[in-house]
Amino acid sequence: MHEVCIHRGTALSLGHVEGCEIVCAYHGWRFDETGACTRIPQMENQTAIPAKARIASYFVRSAMELFGFSERTSEAATGDSRARLT
Numbered sequence: 001m002h003e004v005c006i007h008r009g010t011a012l013s014l015g016h017v018e019g020c021e022i023v024c025a026y027h028g029w030r031f032d033e034t035g036a037c038t039r040i041p042q043m044e045n046q047t048a049i050p051a052k053a054r055i056a057s058y059f060v061r062s063a064m065e066l067f068g069f070s071e072r073t074s075e076a077a078t079g080d081s082r083a084r085l086t
């Protein structure tokens with residue numbers, strides 16, 4: 001997802017995550033995983049959020065998934081909570 005809020009350009013990394021959405025730290029606009037704005041707290045009618053109110057988002061796939069590896073934790077065997085390749 002693009003790092004900059006479309007509203008006033010605040011870095012979205014300053015915000016926080018609620019469920020599957022990121023909430024901008026400045027005015028609280030919320031964006032879902034597709035980059036669409038889902039809530040503007042200052043608007044009375046949330047259904048009036050324009051479709052163009054969205055930030056660029058990018059599909060991400062982990063390298064492990066691409067190469068067919070799976071992750072399993074060794075926690076049960078060793079008590080170590082770090083993930084390892086199997």
Ligand code: FES
Binds near residue numbers: 008026028
């Ligand atoms: S700058 Fe992000 S909601 Fe205003």
